[in-house]
Amino acid sequence: MAINKATITGNITRDPELRQTQGGTSVLTIGVAVNDRRKNKQTGEWEDYPNFIDCTIFGNRATGVAPHLEKGMKVAIEGKLNQSRWQAEDGTNRSKIEIIVDEIEFMSRQQGQTASKPVQQQPQQFAPQAAPQPMQQQPMQQFAPQPMQQPVQAAPVQQAMPMMQQAAPQQVASIYDEDIPF
Template identity: 30%
Template sequence: MADLSLYTGIGRLTRDAEVKTVPSGKAVTQFTVASNPSWNKEDPALFMDCQLWGERGNKLSEYLKRGTKVCVHGTLKQDSWMGTDGTKKTRFKVDVSDVSLLDSRKSEAEAQAGDGSQAMPQGYRSAVEAQVAAVFGSPEVRAQSGFGVAQKPTVQKPLGDDFDDDIPF
């Protein structure tokens, strides 16, 4: 069985995500997440370089802006190279498998529009709608069943009104 080094971290992006294309033609989105695991803020912050491969990273890059709070899941990878001074250098990177946007802040464009809604990537929005429909049914089914519609409370009879009639003595 292979060993696995998983990483899950919550933090803020130190810079806007950069999308690059490697010589093989694959797109890679690179960003850095900074987090401070201590409560007293005296310990130094932890900076994790992250890379997200494929089209998903390309689409998410417009939402991965400096200061955005994210939760990153992935596998730790170690890069090694020889420095200019001849010493061996190493660093860790996270090959990201999942990114969750945790910020509730509006983008500048949305704040100027003033509509109060928060935009989500189209793929994410349709995935959420599909999950809701799978659990609760489509909006039409929910409306027909009365799900989510305020209903008048029912009045229960007090216990004990009919109890005296059932006693055999």
């Protein structure tokens, strides 16, 4: 069994590029810089070594997130690694590894981003509301408890409890009696 799952966090390195395939599928490509921190053996200082990862988003998700992404934003991405291979114009074989995005999360906004570009995918509509009225102080007497009404008669719960208490140990025992499948 093989697991192909990648999770990264980093900053978008270029503005997203949204295009359509001949079949009409939306494809969004972004680059994400992920810093790897290492100690320089010569100076003893910690240094950042960036890794530039190409990420591709397909379908409706691509068109949905494209307007909200821009260079410099911090994102978290989860997806699958994919190796693309092709032959360059000079005849050499080329390849690159990219992440095919399953999930993307916006971790910060670009500096200077205004409220005109919200990070919501679906706009919400709210009914207009009247302006709030100032609170008036009321005497404490008005908040006295109201007389209690008679409660509605319900079936006694105690009769059902012994059945549940007896069934629980049998159910737990049957779970642990099963063989492990591997």
